[in-house]
Amino acid sequence: MQTLQKLSNRLFYLPPYQKTDRPILAAIVGDNQTLLIDSGNSSNHAKQFKEQLTSYHIVGDILALTHWHWDHVFGLYEMDMPSIANVITNDKITQLQELSWEDKELDERVKAGIEIPFCADAIKLELGSNREVIIQNPTIIFEKRIRLNLGGVTCIIEHVGGDHSSDSNLIYILEEKALFLGDCLYANMYAEKWHYTIEKMYKLLEKIESYNAEIYFLSHHPAPLTKDEFDRFALLLKTSASLTQKHHGELNAVAAEMSSHFERELTEDDLEIITYFVNGYA
Numbered sequence: 001m002q003t004l005q006k007l008s009n010r011l012f013y014l015p016p017y018q019k020t021d022r023p024i025l026a027a028i029v030g031d032n033q034t035l036l037i038d039s040g041n042s043s044n045h046a047k048q049f050k051e052q053l054t055s056y057h058i059v060g061d062i063l064a065l066t067h068w069h070w071d072h073v074f075g076l077y078e079m080d081m082p083s084i085a086n087v088i089t090n091d092k093i094t095q096l097q098e099l100s101w102e103d104k105e106l107d108e109r110v111k112a113g114i115e116i117p118f119c120a121d122a123i124k125l126e127l128g129s130n131r132e133v134i135i136q137n138p139t140i141i142f143e144k145r146i147r148l149n150l151g152g153v154t155c156i157i158e159h160v161g162g163d164h165s166s167d168s169n170l171i172y173i174l175e176e177k178a179l180f181l182g183d184c185l186y187a188n189m190y191a192e193k194w195h196y197t198i199e200k201m202y203k204l205l206e207k208i209e210s211y212n213a214e215i216y217f218l219s220h221h222p223a224p225l226t227k228d229e230f231d232r233f234a235l236l237l238k239t240s241a242s243l244t245q246k247h248h249g250e251l252n253a254v255a256a257e258m259s260s261h262f263e264r265e266l267t268e269d270d271l272e273i274i275t276y277f278v279n280g281y282a
C-alpha cells in the first residue's frame with residue numbers, strides 16, 4: 001500500500017502504483033479550500049487517498065483532472081466533490097460513460113485497437129469483479145486556463161495538450177513552485193506505434209518551461225523530479241527531437257550521435273525516447 005507523503009503544510013501526494021497503473025494523487029491545502037489532483041483509477045484508490053488525508057485532518061473540497069484517461073477519472077464517484085476539467089476532457093468523459101468495462105467488451109476493444117492491452121489488464125486487476133464504474137460529469141468546465149485561490153495558495157490549471165493526450169492540463173502551485181504535469185510528457189499510447197511528435201514536444205516544453213518551478217510531478221514517476229532532474233529530462237527530449245529531425249528518423253544515426261553528444265552509453269530509457277520520436281517521424 002502506498003503511503004501519503006507530506007512535502008510541506010500545503011503539499012501532499014500519494015505515490016503511484018505501477019502494478020495496476022495507479023497515478024500520483026495530490027492534495028493542495030489552502031487556508032480556505034483544499035484542491036485534490038486527479039481522482040484515481042478506482043473507488044478503492046480514491047478511498048485509500050481520502051483515508052490517508054483524514055489522518056492529517058485534511059478533507060478535499062474540489063478536484064482537478066489532469067486528463068480523461070481511466071486511471072485518472074475512475075475514482076470520481078468515490079471522491080464525491082465538485083470537479084474541474086477542460087472542454088476536451090469533459091467531452092471524453094461523456095464518451096467513457098457509454099462504455100462497459102466487463103472482460104468481453106474490454107477484450108473486444110483491445111482487439112479493435114481502441115483499448116491498450118496493458119490498460120485492459122490493469123483495469124481487470126484494479127477493479128476485480130466489480131466493474132460498475134460511475135464517472136460523474138465534471139462540475140466546472142474551462143477552455144484554456146483557470147486560476148484558483150485556495151486561501152494563501154494560488155493554483156493555475158492550464159490546458160497544454162501534447163502527444164500523450166490532447167486534453168492534458170498542467171497544474172501549477174504558485175507559492176510552492178510545484179508543477180503537476182499529469183501524463184503530458186509521456187508518449188501517445190493510443191496509436192499503433194507509441195510515439196512523440198517533434199513539433200508537439202517543442203511546444204509543450206516551451207510552455208512547461210515558462211513556469212518557475214522547483215519540483216515537478218509526472219503522474220507515473222515514482223517520485224517527483226527536482227529542477228535539475230527535470231532539466232536533464234527536458235534536454236534529453238529536446239536532443240532526441242532535434243536529432244530525429246536531423247537524421248530524418250534514422251534510429252541508428254540518432255542513437256549514435258546522441259551517445260557521442262552526451263559522451264556516454266545510452267540507457268534503455270534513452271533508447272525508448274528516441275524510438276518514440278522515430279515512430280512519430282513522418
Ligand SMILES: [Zn+2]
Binds near residue numbers: 067069164165183
Ligand atoms: Zn494518461
